[in-house]
Amino acid sequence: MRLDNMLLAEGVSGPEKGGGSAAAAAAAAASGGSSDNSIEHSDYRAKLTQIRQIYHTELEKYEQACNEFTTHVMNLLREQSRTRPISPKEIERMVGIIHRKFSSIQMQLKQSTCEAVMILRSRFLDARRKRRNFSKQATEILNEYFYSHLSNPYPSEEAKEELAKKCSITVSQVSNWFGNKRIRYKKNIGKFQEEANLYAAKTAVTAAHAVAAAVQNNQTNSPTTPNSGSSGSFNLPNSGDMFMNMQSLNGDSYQGSQVGANVQSQVDTLRHVINQTGGYSDGLGGNALYSPHNLNANGGWQDATTPSSVTSPTEGPGSVHSDTSN
DNA sequence: CAATATGATTCCTT
DNA sequence: AAGGAATCATATTG
Numbered sequence: 204m205r206l207d208n209m210l211l212a213e214g215v216s217g218p219e220k221g222g223g224s225a226a227a228a229a230a231a232a233a234s235g236g237s238s239d240n241s242i243e244h245s246d247y248r249a250k251l252t253q254i255r256q257i258y259h260t261e262l263e264k265y266e267q268a269c270n271e272f273t274t275h276v277m278n279l280l281r282e283q284s285r286t287r288p289i290s291p292k293e294i295e296r297m298v299g300i301i302h303r304k305f306s307s308i309q310m311q312l313k314q315s316t317c318e319a320v321m322i323l324r325s326r327f328l329d330a331r332r333k334r335r336n337f338s339k340q341a342t343e344i345l346n347e348y349f350y351s352h353l354s355n356p357y358p359s360e361e362a363k364e365e366l367a368k369k370c371s372i373t374v375s376q377v378s379n380w381f382g383n384k385r386i387r388y389k390k391n392i393g394k395f396q397e398e399a400n401l402y403a404a405k406t407a408v409t410a411a412h413a414v415a416a417a418v419q420n421n422q423t424n425s426p427t428t429p430n431s432g433s434s435g436s437f438n439l440p441n442s443g444d445m446f447m448n449m450q451s452l453n454g455d456s457y458q459g460s461q462v463g464a465n466v467q468s469q470v471d472t473l474r475h476v477i478n479q480t481g482g483y484s485d486g487l488g489g490n491a492l493y494s495p496h497n498l499n500a501n502g503g504w505q506d507a508t509t510p511s512s513v514t515s516p517t518e519g520p521g522s523v524h525s526d527t528s529n
Numbered sequence: 530c531a532a533t534a535t536g537a538t539t540c541c542t543t
Numbered sequence: 544a545a546g547g548a549a550t551c552a553t554a555t556t557g
Binding site: 333334336357378381382385386389390 | 545546547548549552553554555
């Protein structure tokens with residue numbers, strides 16, 4: 204029974220043409236494919252039709268054999284009925300036995316066909332096997348979000364949807380990405396240091412521009428940290444992104460002649476804000492603020508088994524931002 | 530071709 | 544259910 208259903212759903216035993224492509228399309232939609240894998244789909248469909256043909260011919264063959272055998276037995280019985288009386292019940296019984304035998308054979312055929320289809324599916328449609336990297340742009344967007352929310356890199360469902368939309372991937376892919384990113388970041392923070400600096404600088408610059416404009420407009424205004432509409436700006440147990448921003452701003456100086464000055468003042472105000480919000484921050488408030496290896500230490504969401512921090516074989520990852528010559 | 534990066538899946542915990 | 548950890552299978556890189 205179930206085998207029948209599955210074969211029907213898979214388009215093997217259903218209508219001749221429509222079923223296969225429909226099943227393939229459904230499977231493709233389930234695996235969240237974009238649109239570029241039409242080649243694989245046609246390949247898959249070809250294989251599926253092959254399976255379907257085999258299945259149908261075999262099925263037909265079995266049916267035919269069953270009928271032939273039945274008539275043969277009937278003839279034999281009829282012949283015997285001349286010499287001895289044969290009740291119709293006996294004939295019925297024989298026919299039933301034959302049909303049962305053949306239907307069990309058909310069952311085997313269906314089962315093996317099911318297996319073949321499953322193998323085919325896992326071979327062609329399992330996204331894990333045909334893995335494609337996301338576009339450069341998509342990873343850019345995701346990384347930007349990740350590093351600008353480093354203190355709490357857990358996007359809400361809505362944020363995930365938005366990111367998915369922007370990156371033209373699915374929400375579950377966004378979830379996967381963040382899951383992988385969090386774990387891999389935590390596992391080896393040193394390896395991600397320059398990436399972190401890069402994206403932090405990128406977002407920081409935009410923020411700094413905004414703030415600089417605001418400061419120019421209204422100097423006496425107390426800046427309430429123009430965080431893009433993320434979650435609360437003061438839930439920070441560590442405020443890693445803040446420190447990131449400031450570190451990159453201060454260390455790298457971003458070649459901006461005028462901007463640099465504005466940013467410097469901005470850093471001061473930011474530091475002020477941080478001192479206000481984080482009551483505990485007197486420990487690392489002023490002087491430790493700009494040393495990059497302290498950034499690793501004050502992780503908030505990554506507080507499992509202290510990750511042996513920076514141990515890179517090649518160069519000191521802690522001194523990434525010390526741009527030497529000009 | 531080995532090493533590494535990366536997206537997806539599975540198992541397990543909370 | 545969502546997230547962490549381990550793992551798989553492929554992509555990319557050197």
